Amino acid sequence: MKSMPLERMVKLAAKNLSQYKLRAGLTMLGIIFGVCSVVAMLSVGEGANQEIQEKIQRMGSNNILIKSVKVPKKEEGSSGRHGPQVAAYGLKYTDAEQFSQFVPSLEASTPMKVLRYDIQFRERRLQTDVVATVPWFLRVQRHRLVRGRFLTHSDMDSGSPVCVIGSRLARLLFAGYDPIGQTLAISGDVYSVVGVVGDIAQGELPASGELWLTGENQKVYIPLSTYQQKHGDLFMQWTEGGSVFEQIELHELILTIDRQENVPYAVVAVRRILQKNHEQEDYSIVVPLELIRQARETRRLFNIVLGSIAAISLIVGGIGIMNIMLATVSERTREIGIRRALGARRRDIVQQFLMETLILSLSGGVIGLVFGALIPLGISAFAHVRTVLTFPAFAIAFAVSVSVSVVFGIYPARRAALMDPIEALRHE
Amino acid sequence: MTVPIVELKNVVKEYANGPLKVTALRGVSLRIDPGEYAVVMGASGCGKSTMLNLLGCLDRITAGQYLLGGEDISRFSDEQLSEIRSRRIGFIFQSYNLIPQLNVLENIEVPLFYQGVSESDARERAEALAERMGLSDRLKHKPMELSGGQQQRVAIARSLVADPILMLADEPTGNLDSKTGHEILELIDELNAEGKTIVMVTHDDEVANRAQREIRVFDGEIVENLWKGGTTP
Structure with a gap:
């Protein structure tokens, strides 16, 4: 059938x-x-x-990110004292030097100072992060150059007052103007804008992104040497208890390792150096590779x-x-x-x-x-x-x-x- | 010597009714030849329904032998019996047993469906039979839209569609008024006259009188096997 x-x-x-x-x-x-x-x-x-x-990928899977962290100061009878105090903590230049010397397979070390400043163009004024860094920051952070140029070695050598701005900041602050060649005041100091960078992955932020002013695309980048010449490592902050001076040599340091397989060994070396150099754990280590795992x-x-x-x-x-x-x-x-x-x-x-x-x-x-x-x-x-x-x-x-x-x-x-x-x- | 359509040899049928064993047929032997028209009579519970179910391959015998058209089907599997039912047996039920969601033509085609006959062939045969049954103007009607007599005509057409060697009818006029019942019986006579072998269960003497042969069953045994009209084989 x-x-x-x-x-x-x-x-x-x-x-x-x-x-x-x-x-x-x-x-x-x-x-x-x-x-x-x-x-x-x-x-x-x-x-x-x-x-x-x-x-995570944007942080770079070959990178090790080290940040300075403020630790609560032990109260050593300082409660009675008034007036300015100096809080010194975080990464030191010597840490960076030792990393360059002792961390295996290290390809690049990118130091950064990140501080919040009032910036001003003509009568427009807003507050944002100013990042003092080095020319290879662009490559390490995989930012995209939208216009002009990024910071160069000659900027570093001469400590020239130039800055590169994020694409969003360019739209916000320079609406109606071509930002390249304009001057920008950062806490009273004048810098000329030489380039605009955009973040690859972030691209255009959705409308909700408007709320925060910490996005990658609204920072100001200036040469590290220029900042050091103008401000040194001391930074004054006003807190509830009055003004406090903070001394931080480096806010952030990105160590780029040649290959992903070598990252774990480099992390071990980094931890050892930091533990030796720092009494307190006034730093944090972020390893994107570990985060991926x-x-x-x-x-x-x-x-x-x-x-x-x-x-x-x-x-x-x-x-x-x-x-x-x-x-x-x-x-x-x-x-x-x-x-x-x-x-x-x-x-x-x-x-x-x-x-x-x-x-x-x-x-x-x-x-x-x-x-x-x-x-x-x-x-x-x-x-x-x-x-x-x-x-x-x-x-x-x-x-x-x-x-x-x-x-x-x-x-x-x-x-x-x-x-x-x-x-x-x-x-x- | 002609090959009998049905040959039961000492057939026993037992049912397990819980822990009890009920014997419905106790050693029945029966021979039905081609072209015979036999009625099976008896009180309810005597085993005549069991006999009809066995003849129709809806059930299997417990002991003995059943030859259908010369073929011993006593040990056939369920699948083989299904095929026998679709090709060699035509059923006519008291309550017509049409499939309610199918129309007249589709109901007639059902046995062919399970034989794998092509749709166009099946349709052709169903239409021819429907016409013969006087249902030409009802082809697309559902059973619910037909009278009892019409429904039974559809059922008869369905039982004929596969051209079976044995037609089994279980009280085919039981649900019909006498006039319609009479018409149906005439139709069955006609089929018999054309050479169809028919076994019908009934307890209506008038119905039984139309058949040439009367088989009386009592308590699981055949107690009377009567040829009327003198044509004893």
């Missing part, structure tokens, strides 16, 4: 399903929500993951959690299908008996009900994919959370939901097929 052609089976199943449109629709809802939630979750998860990866670990955990939730929602969908198919089978007991009496084999009955399940789950799956794609787009649009639609997310959601529902459809279908035809015919 020939097996029934697929086309006729599909037709038959579609005909049967159309008898119970509401029921079929409700059953599909389970699958739709299952697929939808899986796609949405995977998209949001992937978006978050990419964002983290990018942030952590991020991967976090992501793995995240995936497990998301996977479990998705699995539950799919199983719920599957149980829904099973429930409905069981009801359908018992409602159609007599039809099953008739078909068996007229020559349907058990396998024909299994196929008939499985085909109905399959059509339900496939169409539910397709609708779920459509909504699953729309929801992340909605989230991105309204919540400003990055979401990424990936093919694997679609494929996984679809394949898993369809196979789950088929698996859950097997039991009702088998139950139908195993019915005694005589009993089934007697069924009212």
